[in-house]
Amino acid sequence: MKRHWRKLVFGVGVLAFAALVLVIILVIGLLRPSPPVPPGATTPPTTPRADSQPADCPDVLVVSIPGTWESGANDDPYNPTANRNALLLRVTRTLQQNFPTQRAEVYTVPYVAQFRNPTVLGDRQQDYNVSRAQGKRRTVAKLTKTHDHCPLTTYILMGFSQGAVIAGDVASDIGNDRGPIPAADQDLILGVGLIADGRRESGQQQDVGPSPSGHGAEIALAAFGGLVPGIEMTGSRSGGFGSLTDRVYSVCAGGDLICDAPQVTNPIAALNNLAGAAANPVHAMYATDKYWSMGGATATQWLYAWSSRLIKDAPQPKHS
Numbered sequence: 001m002k003r004h005w006r007k008l009v010f011g012v013g014v015l016a017f018a019a020l021v022l023v024i025i026l027v028i029g030l031l032r033p034s035p036p037v038p039p040g041a042t043t044p045p046t047t048p049r050a051d052s053q054p055a056d057c058p059d060v061l062v063v064s065i066p067g068t069w070e071s072g073a074n075d076d077p078y079n080p081t082a083n084r085n086a087l088l089l090r091v092t093r094t095l096q097q098n099f100p101t102q103r104a105e106v107y108t109v110p111y112v113a114q115f116r117n118p119t120v121l122g123d124r125q126q127d128y129n130v131s132r133a134q135g136k137r138r139t140v141a142k143l144t145k146t147h148d149h150c151p152l153t154t155y156i157l158m159g160f161s162q163g164a165v166i167a168g169d170v171a172s173d174i175g176n177d178r179g180p181i182p183a184a185d186q187d188l189i190l191g192v193g194l195i196a197d198g199r200r201e202s203g204q205q206q207d208v209g210p211s212p213s214g215h216g217a218e219i220a221l222a223a224f225g226g227l228v229p230g231i232e233m234t235g236s237r238s239g240g241f242g243s244l245t246d247r248v249y250s251v252c253a254g255g256d257l258i259c260d261a262p263q264v265t266n267p268i269a270a271l272n273n274l275a276g277a278a279a280n281p282v283h284a285m286y287a288t289d290k291y292w293s294m295g296g297a298t299a300t301q302w303l304y305a306w307s308s309r310l311i312k313d314a315p316q317p318k319h320s
Contacts, residue, residue, distance in 0.1 A: 049151060049152070049185075050151045050152060051318060052152070052317065052318035052319060052320040053149075053150050053151055053152045053153065053317055053318070053319060053320070054149060054150065054319065054320065055319045055320065057146075057149065057150030057152070057153050057317075057319065058101060058102060058103065058104060058105035058150070058153055059102065059103050059104065059153065059154065059311075059314055059315070059316055059317060060103065060104045060105070060153065060154050060155070060156060060190065060310075060311050060314045061104075061105050061107060061142075061143075061146050061150075061153050061154070061155050061156070062092065062095060062104055062105065062106045062107065062155075062156045062158070062307065062311075063107050063109065063139060063142060063143065063155065063156070063157050063158070063167075064088045064091070064092045064106065064107070064108045064109065064158050064159070064163075065088075065108075065109045065111075065135060065139060065157075065158070065159035065160075065163030065164070065166050065167050066080070066083070066086045066087070066088055066108065066109070066113055066159075066160060066163050067086070067087060067088075067113065067159075067160040067161030067162050067163050067164070067196070068113055068114065068115050068131075068161055068162045069083060069113060069114070070082070070083040070086035070087065070088075070113055070160070070161075070163070071083065071086070071108070071109070071110055071111055071112075071113035071135075071163075072110060072111075072112070072113065073110060073111060073112050073134065074110065075108070075110035076110070077107050077108050077109065077110050077142075078106070078107065078108075080108045080110070082110070082113075086160075087160045087161075087195070087286055087287060087300060088108070088158060088159075088160050088163070088195075088300070088303075089108075090287055090300040090304070091158065091300055091303050091304045091307065092106045092108060094304055095304070095307060095308065095311070098308065099308075099311055103311065104311045107142055109135055109138050109139050109142065109163070109166075110138065111131065111134045111135035111138055112126045112130065112131040112134050112135070113131055113135070113162060113163075114126040114127075114128075114131045115128045115131065115162065115231075116128065116230060116231075118229075118230065118231060127229075127230030127231065128162075128230060128231045128232075129230050129231065129232050130230070131162065132162060132165060132166060135162070135163065135166040136166050136169055136170060139157075139166060139167070139170050140170060140179070140180045143155065143170070143179075143180040143181060144180040147180065147181055147185070147188075151185075152188075152315070152317035152318075153188070153317070154188045154189070154190050154314050154315065155181070155188055155189050155190060156190050156191055156192075156193070156307050156310055156311070157170065157171055157189070157191075157192045157193070158192070158193040158194070158195075158303060158307065159193075159194055159195070159197075160194075160195045160196060160286070161195070161196045161198070161258055161283065162198070164194040164195055164196055164197040164198065164200075164259075165197060165198045165199050165216075165218070167192060167194060168192070168194050168197050168199055168200075168237065168241075168248070169199070169237065171189070171192040171241055171244050171248055172237040172238070172239065172240065172241050172242065172244075174186060174189060174242075174244060175239070175240075175241045175242030175243045175244035175245065175248075176238065176239035176242035176243075177242070177243075183243075186243055186244065189244055189247060190247070190310045190314060191247045191248075191249065191306070191307070191310050192241075192244060192247060192248040192249065193249050193251075193303050193306060193307060194248065194249065194250045194251065195250075195251045195252075195286055195299050195300075195303065196251070196252060196253075196256055196258045196259045196283055196286065197216055197250055197252070197258075197259050198216040198217050198218045198258050198259060199216045199218045199219060199234065199235075199236070199237055200215060200216040200219070200250055200252055200259045200260075201215050201216070201219060201236060201240075202214065202215060204240050204241070204245070205240075205241055205245060205248040205249065205250045206245075206246065206247075206248060206249045206250065207250055207252070208249050208250060208251045208294060208302065209251070209292065209293070209294030209295075209302070210253075210254070210292060210293075210294070211250070211251075211252055212252060212253075212254040212255075212259075212260040214254075214259075214260040214261060214262070215260075215261060216258065216259045216260075216261060217233070217257060217258055217259075217261040218233045218234055218235060219235060219236060219261070220261035220262070221233035221261070222234070222235030222236070249306065251286070251292065251299045251302065251303070252292075253282050253283075253285075253286065253291040253292035253299075254282075254291070254292075255282045255291065256282040256283045256291070257282075257283065258283055286298065286299035286300060287299070287300045
C-alpha cells in the first residue's frame, strides 16, 4: 500500500514539474523579442490616399458650432436663422461672402444649444448634457460623412462657448485617434479656433493674445462631477488635444466665467453663475474690443483673419 502511494505521489510530482516547465517555456516565448525584419522587407502598406475626389466636394469644410441660445435643433446649417445675432455668424457669413462654396463650404451645426438652470424650477430648457451630446453627435456625423465622400477635403473647426466645448472635445478625440478623422488623415485638420472654451486649460493649446491664467468652468467644477443631474462637469480632456495641440487656438477674455472661472467653494452657487454666464458682460462682448483685443482686432475679427488665411493657403485637390 505504501509503495502504491509513493508511486502516486511521484507521478503527481512529475506532472507538476512538467507543467511548470511548460509554463516557463510559454513565458519565455511571450517575452522573447520579435525576430528582426529581414533586409529589404517592408511593413504592409497603408491604403494610399486618393489623388482626386468627387466634383461636389469642397476644398475646405468649415464647421462652426454656435454657443448657448445661438442655435436650434432644426436650424438650416447653411443659412442659420435661429439666432441672427449669433457671435460666429460674424465670421462665417463673411467667409461665405468671400469664398465660393467649392473652395470653402461653411456648415453651422444645428443643435439644441440650451443650458437648463437647476436653481430655477420653472426652467424648461434642455439639460446641458443633452444639448452638448446632440451638438457633438451632429458635428461628428458631418465630419464622418464628408471624410467618407471627400477624402481630400481639409477642415477648420470653430466654436463659441458651449460650441467651443463641443469643438474642443471633437478636436481632442481626433488628436488622440478616437475621433471621426483617422490618425493617418489628421493632417487634413487645418486648425481649430475656440472662443470662451468651458474646458480650457491655460497653456494646453495655442493661447491667443491677452490670455488669463485661469481654467474653464468645467475644470473648476470637475471635483463636483455630476452633483446636479443633467449638468456633468467633465474636467480636463483626456490626452488634451494630442497631435492637434499646435493647431488649436483659444481666445479667452479675463473675467469670463466660462473660460476663466474663479476657484469654487460653493458648487451650487457656481453652477447658478455658470447657467447665467452666457449673458455675462464679458462673455457677451467678444465682437467688441472692450474686454479682449489683439492688435486692435476683436475676437471675431481675429478668428476671421485666421480662418481666412487657412483657407487661402489650403491645398486645391483635383476633382473628378
